[in-house]
Each structure stands twice: as C-alpha cells, then as structure tokens.
Amino acid sequence: MNEDLASTRDSAGTALAELIAAIGHLKLPPxxxxxxxxxxxxxxxxxxxxxxxxxxxxxxxxxxxxxxxxxxxxxxxxxxxxxxxxxxxxxxxDDAPFVAVEATVAGEGADATIAFRLNTGDHVVAGPENILRVETAADGTPRPYLHVRRGLEALVARAVFYQLAEVALAADPPGVWSGGVFFPFGSAA
Missing domain, CATH: 3.10.540.10 (duf1285 like domain)
Incomplete structure (x- = not known):
C-alpha cells in the first residue's frame, strides 16, 4: 500500500487508503x-x-x-x-447533481491521489474512470467538474478548486495528477 494513502487523512480523520477500499465495496442500485x-x-x-x-x-x-x-x-x-x-x-x-465539498491529496506528481468528498457523503477518487475537467463559464470563471458515476458529475466547490489550483499552478503545464492521470488546468482544459 502507498504510504501516502495510509498516512493522509480527510477532515473526518479517515485514511485515504480506507476511503478507497470503501469505495470499492460500495454497491449502488443498478x-x-x-x-x-x-x-x-x-x-x-x-x-x-x-x-x-x-x-x-x-x-x-x-x-x-x-x-x-x-x-x-x-x-x-x-x-x-x-x-x-x-x-x-x-x-x-440546475447544474450538476453533486457538489465536491472537500479534496484530500496524497502523494505528489504522477504518484498523487485526490479523493473528493461529495455533499451526499460519498467519496470519489479522480482517475481514469472519474475525470476532473475544467470548463470556462460565460463570464470567464472556471467551472470544475468531477465525473462521479454513470454520467453524473459533481461541481467542485470554489474553495476546493482553489486548493487544487494551488497544486496545479506549481506544475508545468498547470494541472493535477490523480490515479495516474494528468488533469490540465487552464485554457487548454
């Protein structure tokens, strides 16, 4: 197990490794x-x-x-x-059915993992199946979204986006890694 996943905890004190294991066991109605x-x-x-x-x-x-x-x-x-x-x-x-209200980042660069907590209490890890994308609204502001499941998305709350933007701006090109996938931030996003 990745040491960062075992030691990094969300705001409730749960290790990312535990969250990822719980997500894998979650059974939703078909x-x-x-x-x-x-x-x-x-x-x-x-x-x-x-x-x-x-x-x-x-x-x-x-x-x-x-x-x-x-x-x-x-x-x-x-x-x-x-x-x-x-x-x-x-x-x-009105927009997206979920809101990502918290992000917990473990690791750095291509080895990073980002786990999001949604307003429903669900957790989603960004990666190949849960793409993080940034659109630009008509007023020019960024609108970040995270794929949750089966075409459903979460709007990433502004405070959470700012947290990720701080990480993204340290990269060249700007963006974040999670689950082995690079998610670009900026005009190319």
Whole structure:
C-alpha cells in the first residue's frame, strides 16, 4: 500500500487508503438496468449549490438525500430521473447533481491521489474512470467538474478548486495528477 494513502487523512480523520477500499465495496442500485414506464414529475430539484428540494422546500434529512442520490440517473438526452424497478420520475438539476465539498491529496506528481468528498457523503477518487475537467463559464470563471458515476458529475466547490489550483499552478503545464492521470488546468482544459 502507498504510504501516502495510509498516512493522509480527510477532515473526518479517515485514511485515504480506507476511503478507497470503501469505495470499492460500495454497491449502488443498478439503475442503468431499470426501464420502467415514465410516471411523471417528482416535484424535486437539485439546486446549483447541491441542495435537494421537494415541493419548494429543502430536504433537511441527509439520509433521505443520500437515498435519493443512489437512484438518480442521467438519461441519453441529458435529463435526469429518479428511477426504481417500478417508477421513473423527472427531477430538475440546475447544474450538476453533486457538489465536491472537500479534496484530500496524497502523494505528489504522477504518484498523487485526490479523493473528493461529495455533499451526499460519498467519496470519489479522480482517475481514469472519474475525470476532473475544467470548463470556462460565460463570464470567464472556471467551472470544475468531477465525473462521479454513470454520467453524473459533481461541481467542485470554489474553495476546493482553489486548493487544487494551488497544486496545479506549481506544475508545468498547470494541472493535477490523480490515479495516474494528468488533469490540465487552464485554457487548454
């Protein structure tokens, strides 16, 4: 095991090695296999800040948000649905369905690993299957996104992006490594 992964800990004190092992054991519902008849609108929305809403009221129970997040699917047309074996309901997503609220970096250069904690409590490690990309918004500001799973992404919170930008600016060209993949920051991103 990489010594940096064993010794580097997130804000909760969990070693990155433990997080990576837990991610490998996570079993999510097979939403990509479920194709029930469309039942209508869920009257739910995920705001750009990651807050989940139902009928105009924020959902205050993190466990409920976590449960709904496991049955979220992105359709081929780019829309989002909540899906079970028996139902499929539309859900509005203002930007990305998740927000990366923390990043923990272990190692340096090509040996680095970056683990992100999402607003749902999930963890994602950037790498070949979870690409980190930076878009430029219409106003010229960077909009970083992390692939989470099955076409679903997390907007990387501004404070987390600044943390990564500090690492990225030390590299030439600017960018960060994780999971053996270089993710460029800047105009070529």
């Amino acid at each position: 939403v990509e296999l479920w194709h029930p008849t469309h039942c209508g609108d869920s009257d739910m929305r995920i705001a750009a800040d990651g807050t989940w809403w139902h009928a105009g009221t924020p959902i205050g129970r993190p466990e409920l948000v976590r449960l709904f997040s496991t049955i979220l699917r992105r359709e081929a047309d780019g829309s989002y649905v909540l899906v079970t074996p028996g139902e499929k309901l539309d859900i509005v997503v």
